[in-house]
Amino acid sequence: MAISSNGHAASEASGTVAIRTEGLAKAFGATAALAGVDLAVEAGELVALLGPSGSGKTTLLRVVAGLEQPTGGRIFFGGEDATFVPVQARRVGFVFQSYALFKHMTVAENIAYGLRVRPRRARPPRDAIRRRVGELLDLVQLAGLERRFPSQLSGGQRQRVALARALAVEPKVLLLDEPFGALDAQVRRDLRRWLRELHDRTGHTTLFVTHDQDEALELADRVAIMHRGRIEQVGTPDEIYDHPATAFVAGFVGDAVRLPAAAEAAGLRVGAHMIPSPVVAANGTRRDDGPAVLFVRPHDLVPVADHVHGIAVEIAAVRRAGSGHRAEVMLGHGLPPVDVVLPAGRTARRGDRIRVAFANLRVFPA
Amino acid sequence: MIPRMASVPVQAASGPMTGGPTLTSVPPIRLRRRSALPGFGPTLGFTVLYLSLVVLVPLAVLVLRASGLGLAGVWAVAMSPRVLAALQVSFGLSLAAATVNALLGPVVAWGLTRYHFPGRRLLDAIVDLPFALPTAVAGIALAAVWAPNGWIGGLLAPWGVQVAYTPLGIFVALVFIGLPFVVRTVQPVLADLDREIEEASATLGASRRQTVWRVVAPTVLPAVLTGFALAFGRAVGEYGSVIFIAGNMPFRSEIAPLLIVVRLEEFDYAGATAIATVMLGISFLMLLAVNLLQAWSRRRLGHV
Numbered sequence: 001m002a003i004s005s006n007g008h009a010a011s012e013a014s015g016t017v018a019i020r021t022e023g024l025a026k027a028f029g030a031t032a033a034l035a036g037v038d039l040a041v042e043a044g045e046l047v048a049l050l051g052p053s054g055s056g057k058t059t060l061l062r063v064v065a066g067l068e069q070p071t072g073g074r075i076f077f078g079g080e081d082a083t084f085v086p087v088q089a090r091r092v093g094f095v096f097q098s099y100a101l102f103k104h105m106t107v108a109e110n111i112a113y114g115l116r117v118r119p120r121r122a123r124p125p126r127d128a129i130r131r132r133v134g135e136l137l138d139l140v141q142l143a144g145l146e147r148r149f150p151s152q153l154s155g156g157q158r159q160r161v162a163l164a165r166a167l168a169v170e171p172k173v174l175l176l177d178e179p180f181g182a183l184d185a186q187v188r189r190d191l192r193r194w195l196r197e198l199h200d201r202t203g204h205t206t207l208f209v210t211h212d213q214d215e216a217l218e219l220a221d222r223v224a225i226m227h228r229g230r231i232e233q234v235g236t237p238d239e240i241y242d243h244p245a246t247a248f249v250a251g252f253v254g255d256a257v258r259l260p261a262a263a264e265a266a267g268l269r270v271g272a273h274m275i276p277s278p279v280v281a282a283n284g285t286r287r288d289d290g291p292a293v294l295f296v297r298p299h300d301l302v303p304v305a306d307h308v309h310g311i312a313v314e315i316a317a318v319r320r321a322g323s324g325h326r327a328e329v330m331l332g333h334g335l336p337p338v339d340v341v342l343p344a345g346r347t348a349r350r351g352d353r354i355r356v357a358f359a360n361l362r363v364f365p366a
Numbered sequence: 367m368i369p370r371m372a373s374v375p376v377q378a379a380s381g382p383m384t385g386g387p388t389l390t391s392v393p394p395i396r397l398r399r400r401s402a403l404p405g406f407g408p409t410l411g412f413t414v415l416y417l418s419l420v421v422l423v424p425l426a427v428l429v430l431r432a433s434g435l436g437l438a439g440v441w442a443v444a445m446s447p448r449v450l451a452a453l454q455v456s457f458g459l460s461l462a463a464a465t466v467n468a469l470l471g472p473v474v475a476w477g478l479t480r481y482h483f484p485g486r487r488l489l490d491a492i493v494d495l496p497f498a499l500p501t502a503v504a505g506i507a508l509a510a511v512w513a514p515n516g517w518i519g520g521l522l523a524p525w526g527v528q529v530a531y532t533p534l535g536i537f538v539a540l541v542f543i544g545l546p547f548v549v550r551t552v553q554p555v556l557a558d559l560d561r562e563i564e565e566a567s568a569t570l571g572a573s574r575r576q577t578v579w580r581v582v583a584p585t586v587l588p589a590v591l592t593g594f595a596l597a598f599g600r601a602v603g604e605y606g607s608v609i610f611i612a613g614n615m616p617f618r619s620e621i622a623p624l625l626i627v628v629r630l631e632e633f634d635y636a637g638a639t640a641i642a643t644v645m646l647g648i649s650f651l652m653l654l655a656v657n658l659l660q661a662w663s664r665r666r667l668g669h670v
Binding site: 065066067098117166 | 563565566567568569570572573576580581585
């Protein structure tokens with residue numbers, strides 16, 4: 001565990017912390033975009049900030065970059081308090097969603113910009129700058145395009161120029177705002193893989209914002225789920241997906257269907273069915289009695305042989321899904337249908353009755 | 367020769383007609399291109415007819431009249447000391463005033479677009495005043511303020527600086543009437559400027575000044591040049607506001623348009639048209655130069 005969140009200091013000794021925020025808050029007028037964010041990113045990590053729009057993830061990124069001043073809390077870069085360090089001095093590489101390339105400069109000029117604006121003392125000599133630009137062009141696989149203007153590039157190429165420009169200043173941390181947001185699906189997938197490889201090679205501490213959970217889960221070492229200006233959960237993609245810590249995370253990640261339920265002494269009541277206490281306990285989600293919500297993803301409900309203790313349900317619809325089929329079943333009157341993935345080779349028809357059991361139970365108090 | 371002038375520069379020479387922002391936004395007409403969208407024929411027909419009636423015919427008559435003198439005759443008129451002096455005053459001061467506006471106008475535009483403060487809308491409206499005011503009104507007001515016994519002139523008088531009734535006065539009047547042209551062309555460009563571009567510059571370590579000079583300035587440069595061209599064109603043709611404050615001393619503070627009026631009053635029509643033709647030629651060349659510069663800077667920006 002490299003990130004410790006919300007005070008759960010998991011294992012602080014492992015590795016050095018590159019970015020740490022403490023109770024970070026940012027208010028725009030009366031609305032709080034950030035309401036106390038504690039986050040620690042280890043050196044060399046690739047961390048995703050995932051959340052719905054308006055959850056504060058971009059604001060958090062901008063505050064870390066120094067583009068916004070926090071209204072409360074602190075930011076540390078490698079142990080040093082950077083809360084009041086101006087953006088110019090933070091040495092962050094920021095890649096904007098719109099790329100924000102300088103239109104009147106060539107690709108090479110764009111990449112060299114961060115080095116050319118340095119004060120004379122710190123500015124590398126011309127040759128060194130040219131060499132560095134060449135290296136970066138190779139790194140982002142754009143060699144040969146240095147004389148082009150941004151308007152002569154494709155979206156994916158612009159994105160890589162923006163990345164090269166950010167990397168040119170040897171940033172302490174790399175911050176990416178929806179790095180693939182403006183690209184079409186195919187380019188997106190390619191760039192995603194490429195970015196992961198690039199990160200593995202260069203090892204820059206990277207924090208990126210996305211609203212695409214597939215992207216976050218596939219790409220990141222760890223994912224921080226944001227909701228209403230707070231971090232709901234931080235963890236590896238597996239932890240986030242398999243063990244959501246809050247009802248919000250359980251509902252947000254995966255194609256979860258939200259079902260109202262009631263926890264009783266005998267077990268969990270869902271619609272017309274009762275899931276017995278031992279089953280609930282086996283899933284480790286025992287809750288206090290009272291109203292609850294159950295989140296069901298397609299693979300959570302599995303068909304079981306008739307003699308096993310399962311819930312009898314009627315199939316409302318069958319759909320082809322990839323290599324197999326998915327059946328839609330109703331767990332109760334007025335409840336939204338839930339998907340059941342049928343085993344390969346098995347089909348069913350509408351109206352068939354099958355027995356299903358919960359492989360996973362994600363129950364949270366309502 | 368005449369149809370070539372059609373696109374742009376002629377406006378500048380004829381004072382009251384200047385001012386449309388169309389000056390540079392009219393793309394070159396390509397006859398060969400066929401459009402899938404109908405309406406090209408009638409529109410082009412109307413454009414040619416309208417431009418002919420409003421712009422080309424009067425100018426052609428002007429050139430025709432002047433040609434009565436012959437090329438040598440026009441040259442002789444242009445080279446006469448008094449005309450030469452007046453042309454120098456007109457073009458020199460117009461250039462100076464347009465340059466000052468091109469430098470300071472963007473600052474005004476910046477203040478009006480980038481910040482929100484009480485009274486911003488009022489200030490914004492005031493920018494248009496020199497544009498909307500009858501030029502004679504502006505001239506009288508300027509003369510009153512800058513005269514040795516006026517508000518500002520009175521402050522300068524003890525220092526031995528006289529503005530009204532000197533070339534300096536003409537310069538002040540030309541700056542006054544040229545300002546809105548630069549501000550109004552630069553303003554929308556500044557408003558559309560992507561903030562993230564400036565933020566990107568800042569994250570890369572650039573100081574605010576570096577960001578403004580290296581990133582913002584090149585982006586607004588084409589608009590500044592447009593504003594410069596408009597302000598210059600207006601200044602060359604300006605008559606009303608200048609004659610009140612100029613003092614109109616031959617060889618010193620006499621502008622070329624005034625000299626044309628003087629010649630007309632002397633019934634020297636050929637002389638008047640000769641001066642007018644020379645002004646037309648010079649304006650044409652200067653605006654051509656500005657337009658070329660503009661085309662170049664727009665190409666550099668990569669988007670037309």
